[in-house]
Amino acid sequence: MICRSLYASLAHSKIMIAVRECLLGGFAIAVVAVAAPASIATASCPKYLGSDIAVQSVSVGSGNFSVDRNWYGPGFHIGGVYYSKGFYVHAPSVASFPLNGAFSQFTGCVGQDDGDGDCGNGSRIRVYGDGRLLWERDIGNGPAVCPPHLNIAGVQTLVFEADPKGDKTCDEVEWVNALVF
Secondary structure, eight states: OEEEEEEEEOTTSSOEEEEEEEEETTEEEEEEEEEOTTTOOOOOOOEEBTTTBOOSEEEESSSOOEESBOSSSBBEEETTEEEOSEEEEESSEEEEEEOTTOOSEEEEEEEEOSTTSSOTTOEEEEEEETTEEEEEEEEOSSSOBOOOOEEOTTOSEEEEEEEESSOOSOOEEEEEEEEEO
């Protein structure tokens, strides 16, 4: 990932604009901050949870917490689509990532692994920021579910929970392209 910062002040104004532009996987992503010069923080490049930001604490129902691989091998397969970046858990699970208030948005997708074919009746997924529920959804076999961009401004710890919806035989949950910026 290659990043650069640009700063500009508006004429006759006490406002500064900071743009942090990053090249990520062939795509340019810009993070913009507007504030008074004294309070502006350097905007962060997008970072992958698991790969760039290590898990702080984790509990997994079965198997291990894995980064950029699932139970079966490298990468992830959800709804017939391959993803190379993300993290894997088996429900019930809780994974916490330290953000220290450095990011404002989360984006990513979550799904049930294709590896075992029909994986029971799915999982309930939750995302918390400092104990506050930000997003909740039931998932099962099929395509990945992508939440909208979640506002995580000021969040110190981002937590991902997965609970089985009954049958615990293969509640293999994969968070893919999980980025904070």
